[in-house]
Amino acid sequence: MHRHHTAAALLALALVAGCASRTVPSSTYAQLGGAAGVEGIVDDLLNAIVDDERINQQFANADILRLREKLIERICAESDGPCTYTGLTMEESHAGRHITDAQFNALVEDLIQVMTARGIPVRAQNRLLLRLAPMHGDIVTP
Structure with missing residues:
Protein backbone atom coordinates (compact mmCIF):
# COMPACT_ATOMS: atom_id res chain seq x y z
CA MET A 1 0.00 0.00 0.00
CA HIS A 2 2.88 2.34 0.82
CA ARG A 3 4.25 1.90 -2.74
CA HIS A 4 0.91 3.00 -4.26
CA HIS A 5 0.90 6.22 -2.21
CA THR A 6 4.52 6.93 -3.14
CA ALA A 7 3.84 6.27 -6.84
CA ALA A 8 0.72 8.44 -6.73
CA ALA A 9 2.62 11.24 -5.02
CA LEU A 10 5.44 11.07 -7.58
CA LEU A 11 2.91 11.08 -10.44
CA ALA A 12 1.12 14.10 -8.96
CA LEU A 13 4.43 15.90 -8.51
CA ALA A 14 5.44 15.13 -12.11
CA LEU A 15 2.10 16.43 -13.40
CA VAL A 16 2.38 19.64 -11.40
CA ALA A 17 5.97 20.16 -12.55
CA GLY A 18 4.94 19.50 -16.14
CA CYS A 19 2.13 22.04 -15.92
CA ALA A 20 4.41 24.62 -14.34
CA SER A 21 6.89 24.37 -17.19
CA ARG A 22 4.12 24.97 -19.74
CA THR A 23 2.72 28.15 -18.23
CA VAL A 24 1.85 30.83 -20.75
CA PRO A 25 3.14 34.36 -20.15
CA SER A 26 0.35 36.21 -18.40
CA SER A 27 0.51 39.62 -20.01
CA THR A 28 -0.33 40.40 -23.59
CA TYR A 29 2.97 42.29 -23.82
CA ALA A 30 4.88 39.15 -22.79
CA GLN A 31 2.94 37.05 -25.28
CA LEU A 32 3.82 39.53 -28.03
CA GLY A 33 7.48 38.89 -27.17
CA GLY A 34 8.22 41.92 -25.02
CA GLU A 39 9.47 46.03 -32.48
CA GLY A 40 9.41 43.01 -34.79
CA ILE A 41 5.64 43.21 -35.17
CA VAL A 42 5.85 46.89 -36.07
CA ASP A 43 8.71 46.34 -38.53
CA ASP A 44 6.83 43.50 -40.22
CA LEU A 45 3.64 45.58 -40.25
CA LEU A 46 5.42 48.50 -41.92
CA ASN A 47 6.74 46.12 -44.57
CA ALA A 48 3.25 44.71 -45.07
CA ILE A 49 1.85 48.23 -45.47
CA VAL A 50 4.36 49.02 -48.23
CA ASP A 51 3.19 45.93 -50.12
CA ASP A 52 -0.53 46.52 -49.50
CA GLU A 53 -1.93 48.54 -52.39
CA ARG A 54 -5.17 49.03 -50.46
CA ILE A 55 -3.46 51.32 -47.95
CA ASN A 56 0.13 52.13 -48.90
CA GLN A 57 -0.89 55.47 -50.46
CA GLN A 58 -2.06 56.62 -47.00
CA PHE A 59 1.54 56.31 -45.78
CA ALA A 60 3.31 57.73 -48.86
CA ASN A 61 4.31 60.99 -47.14
CA ALA A 62 4.68 59.64 -43.62
CA ASP A 63 7.79 60.13 -41.50
CA ILE A 64 8.43 56.38 -41.27
CA LEU A 65 10.90 56.58 -38.38
CA ARG A 66 8.43 58.58 -36.28
CA LEU A 67 5.56 56.32 -37.35
CA ARG A 68 7.60 53.28 -36.29
CA GLU A 69 8.42 54.86 -32.93
CA LYS A 70 4.79 55.79 -32.22
CA LEU A 71 3.43 52.41 -33.35
CA ILE A 72 5.88 50.68 -31.02
CA GLU A 73 4.80 52.94 -28.15
CA ARG A 74 1.11 52.41 -28.90
CA ILE A 75 1.27 48.62 -29.18
CA CYS A 76 3.52 48.40 -26.13
CA ALA A 77 1.18 50.58 -24.06
CA GLU A 78 -2.01 48.88 -25.28
CA SER A 79 -0.58 45.45 -24.47
CA ASP A 80 0.19 46.55 -20.89
CA GLY A 81 3.89 46.88 -21.54
CA PRO A 82 6.14 49.41 -19.78
CA CYS A 83 5.58 52.15 -22.37
CA THR A 84 3.64 55.38 -22.49
CA TYR A 85 2.22 56.59 -25.78
CA THR A 86 3.52 60.11 -26.42
CA GLY A 87 2.12 60.80 -29.88
CA LEU A 88 -0.84 62.76 -31.12
CA THR A 89 -4.34 61.52 -30.46
CA MET A 90 -5.71 59.21 -33.15
CA GLU A 91 -8.15 61.93 -34.15
CA GLU A 92 -5.35 64.50 -34.55
CA SER A 93 -2.99 62.22 -36.45
CA HIS A 94 -5.68 61.03 -38.88
CA ALA A 95 -7.54 64.31 -39.43
CA GLY A 96 -8.13 65.12 -43.09
CA ARG A 97 -6.78 61.76 -44.28
CA HIS A 98 -10.24 60.46 -45.30
CA ILE A 99 -9.55 56.94 -44.11
CA THR A 100 -12.30 54.50 -45.02
CA ASP A 101 -13.60 51.44 -43.19
CA ALA A 102 -12.02 49.32 -45.93
CA GLN A 103 -8.61 50.89 -45.33
CA PHE A 104 -8.94 50.54 -41.57
CA ASN A 105 -9.89 46.89 -42.00
CA ALA A 106 -6.98 46.32 -44.40
CA LEU A 107 -4.52 47.55 -41.77
CA VAL A 108 -6.11 45.29 -39.17
CA GLU A 109 -5.86 42.34 -41.58
CA ASP A 110 -2.18 43.11 -42.14
CA LEU A 111 -1.59 43.28 -38.38
CA ILE A 112 -3.32 39.93 -37.84
CA GLN A 113 -1.28 38.32 -40.63
CA VAL A 114 1.94 39.68 -39.13
CA MET A 115 1.10 38.45 -35.63
CA THR A 116 0.03 35.04 -36.96
CA ALA A 117 3.25 34.70 -38.98
CA ARG A 118 5.23 35.56 -35.84
CA GLY A 119 3.44 32.82 -33.86
CA ILE A 120 1.57 35.16 -31.51
CA PRO A 121 -1.20 33.20 -29.74
CA VAL A 122 -4.68 34.05 -31.01
CA ARG A 123 -5.84 35.03 -27.51
CA ALA A 124 -3.04 37.59 -27.26
CA GLN A 125 -3.88 38.88 -30.73
CA ASN A 126 -7.52 39.25 -29.75
CA ARG A 127 -6.67 41.05 -26.51
CA LEU A 128 -4.52 43.55 -28.41
CA LEU A 129 -7.14 44.04 -31.13
CA LEU A 130 -9.80 44.58 -28.46
CA ARG A 131 -7.69 47.40 -27.01
CA LEU A 132 -7.07 48.96 -30.45
CA ALA A 133 -10.63 48.63 -31.80
CA PRO A 134 -12.09 51.69 -30.00
CA MET A 135 -9.72 53.88 -32.03
CA HIS A 136 -11.79 53.14 -35.14
CA GLY A 137 -14.08 56.10 -34.53
CA ASP A 138 -11.16 58.52 -34.30
CA ILE A 139 -9.42 57.17 -37.39
CA VAL A 140 -12.17 56.48 -39.95
CA THR A 141 -13.89 59.43 -41.61
CA PRO A 142 -17.67 58.97 -41.53
Missing part, protein backbone atom coordinates in the same frame (compact mmCIF):
# COMPACT_ATOMS: atom_id res chain seq x y z
CA ALA A 35 10.14 44.86 -26.46
CA ALA A 36 11.85 42.84 -29.20
CA GLY A 37 8.57 41.20 -30.17
CA VAL A 38 6.68 44.48 -30.40
Whole structure:
Protein backbone atom coordinates (compact mmCIF):
# COMPACT_ATOMS: atom_id res chain seq x y z
CA MET A 1 0.00 0.00 0.00
CA HIS A 2 2.88 2.34 0.82
CA ARG A 3 4.25 1.90 -2.74
CA HIS A 4 0.91 3.00 -4.26
CA HIS A 5 0.90 6.22 -2.21
CA THR A 6 4.52 6.93 -3.14
CA ALA A 7 3.84 6.27 -6.84
CA ALA A 8 0.72 8.44 -6.73
CA ALA A 9 2.62 11.24 -5.02
CA LEU A 10 5.44 11.07 -7.58
CA LEU A 11 2.91 11.08 -10.44
CA ALA A 12 1.12 14.10 -8.96
CA LEU A 13 4.43 15.90 -8.51
CA ALA A 14 5.44 15.13 -12.11
CA LEU A 15 2.10 16.43 -13.40
CA VAL A 16 2.38 19.64 -11.40
CA ALA A 17 5.97 20.16 -12.55
CA GLY A 18 4.94 19.50 -16.14
CA CYS A 19 2.13 22.04 -15.92
CA ALA A 20 4.41 24.62 -14.34
CA SER A 21 6.89 24.37 -17.19
CA ARG A 22 4.12 24.97 -19.74
CA THR A 23 2.72 28.15 -18.23
CA VAL A 24 1.85 30.83 -20.75
CA PRO A 25 3.14 34.36 -20.15
CA SER A 26 0.35 36.21 -18.40
CA SER A 27 0.51 39.62 -20.01
CA THR A 28 -0.33 40.40 -23.59
CA TYR A 29 2.97 42.29 -23.82
CA ALA A 30 4.88 39.15 -22.79
CA GLN A 31 2.94 37.05 -25.28
CA LEU A 32 3.82 39.53 -28.03
CA GLY A 33 7.48 38.89 -27.17
CA GLY A 34 8.22 41.92 -25.02
CA ALA A 35 10.14 44.86 -26.46
CA ALA A 36 11.85 42.84 -29.20
CA GLY A 37 8.57 41.20 -30.17
CA VAL A 38 6.68 44.48 -30.40
CA GLU A 39 9.47 46.03 -32.48
CA GLY A 40 9.41 43.01 -34.79
CA ILE A 41 5.64 43.21 -35.17
CA VAL A 42 5.85 46.89 -36.07
CA ASP A 43 8.71 46.34 -38.53
CA ASP A 44 6.83 43.50 -40.22
CA LEU A 45 3.64 45.58 -40.25
CA LEU A 46 5.42 48.50 -41.92
CA ASN A 47 6.74 46.12 -44.57
CA ALA A 48 3.25 44.71 -45.07
CA ILE A 49 1.85 48.23 -45.47
CA VAL A 50 4.36 49.02 -48.23
CA ASP A 51 3.19 45.93 -50.12
CA ASP A 52 -0.53 46.52 -49.50
CA GLU A 53 -1.93 48.54 -52.39
CA ARG A 54 -5.17 49.03 -50.46
CA ILE A 55 -3.46 51.32 -47.95
CA ASN A 56 0.13 52.13 -48.90
CA GLN A 57 -0.89 55.47 -50.46
CA GLN A 58 -2.06 56.62 -47.00
CA PHE A 59 1.54 56.31 -45.78
CA ALA A 60 3.31 57.73 -48.86
CA ASN A 61 4.31 60.99 -47.14
CA ALA A 62 4.68 59.64 -43.62
CA ASP A 63 7.79 60.13 -41.50
CA ILE A 64 8.43 56.38 -41.27
CA LEU A 65 10.90 56.58 -38.38
CA ARG A 66 8.43 58.58 -36.28
CA LEU A 67 5.56 56.32 -37.35
CA ARG A 68 7.60 53.28 -36.29
CA GLU A 69 8.42 54.86 -32.93
CA LYS A 70 4.79 55.79 -32.22
CA LEU A 71 3.43 52.41 -33.35
CA ILE A 72 5.88 50.68 -31.02
CA GLU A 73 4.80 52.94 -28.15
CA ARG A 74 1.11 52.41 -28.90
CA ILE A 75 1.27 48.62 -29.18
CA CYS A 76 3.52 48.40 -26.13
CA ALA A 77 1.18 50.58 -24.06
CA GLU A 78 -2.01 48.88 -25.28
CA SER A 79 -0.58 45.45 -24.47
CA ASP A 80 0.19 46.55 -20.89
CA GLY A 81 3.89 46.88 -21.54
CA PRO A 82 6.14 49.41 -19.78
CA CYS A 83 5.58 52.15 -22.37
CA THR A 84 3.64 55.38 -22.49
CA TYR A 85 2.22 56.59 -25.78
CA THR A 86 3.52 60.11 -26.42
CA GLY A 87 2.12 60.80 -29.88
CA LEU A 88 -0.84 62.76 -31.12
CA THR A 89 -4.34 61.52 -30.46
CA MET A 90 -5.71 59.21 -33.15
CA GLU A 91 -8.15 61.93 -34.15
CA GLU A 92 -5.35 64.50 -34.55
CA SER A 93 -2.99 62.22 -36.45
CA HIS A 94 -5.68 61.03 -38.88
CA ALA A 95 -7.54 64.31 -39.43
CA GLY A 96 -8.13 65.12 -43.09
CA ARG A 97 -6.78 61.76 -44.28
CA HIS A 98 -10.24 60.46 -45.30
CA ILE A 99 -9.55 56.94 -44.11
CA THR A 100 -12.30 54.50 -45.02
CA ASP A 101 -13.60 51.44 -43.19
CA ALA A 102 -12.02 49.32 -45.93
CA GLN A 103 -8.61 50.89 -45.33
CA PHE A 104 -8.94 50.54 -41.57
CA ASN A 105 -9.89 46.89 -42.00
CA ALA A 106 -6.98 46.32 -44.40
CA LEU A 107 -4.52 47.55 -41.77
CA VAL A 108 -6.11 45.29 -39.17
CA GLU A 109 -5.86 42.34 -41.58
CA ASP A 110 -2.18 43.11 -42.14
CA LEU A 111 -1.59 43.28 -38.38
CA ILE A 112 -3.32 39.93 -37.84
CA GLN A 113 -1.28 38.32 -40.63
CA VAL A 114 1.94 39.68 -39.13
CA MET A 115 1.10 38.45 -35.63
CA THR A 116 0.03 35.04 -36.96
CA ALA A 117 3.25 34.70 -38.98
CA ARG A 118 5.23 35.56 -35.84
CA GLY A 119 3.44 32.82 -33.86
CA ILE A 120 1.57 35.16 -31.51
CA PRO A 121 -1.20 33.20 -29.74
CA VAL A 122 -4.68 34.05 -31.01
CA ARG A 123 -5.84 35.03 -27.51
CA ALA A 124 -3.04 37.59 -27.26
CA GLN A 125 -3.88 38.88 -30.73
CA ASN A 126 -7.52 39.25 -29.75
CA ARG A 127 -6.67 41.05 -26.51
CA LEU A 128 -4.52 43.55 -28.41
CA LEU A 129 -7.14 44.04 -31.13
CA LEU A 130 -9.80 44.58 -28.46
CA ARG A 131 -7.69 47.40 -27.01
CA LEU A 132 -7.07 48.96 -30.45
CA ALA A 133 -10.63 48.63 -31.80
CA PRO A 134 -12.09 51.69 -30.00
CA MET A 135 -9.72 53.88 -32.03
CA HIS A 136 -11.79 53.14 -35.14
CA GLY A 137 -14.08 56.10 -34.53
CA ASP A 138 -11.16 58.52 -34.30
CA ILE A 139 -9.42 57.17 -37.39
CA VAL A 140 -12.17 56.48 -39.95
CA THR A 141 -13.89 59.43 -41.61
CA PRO A 142 -17.67 58.97 -41.53
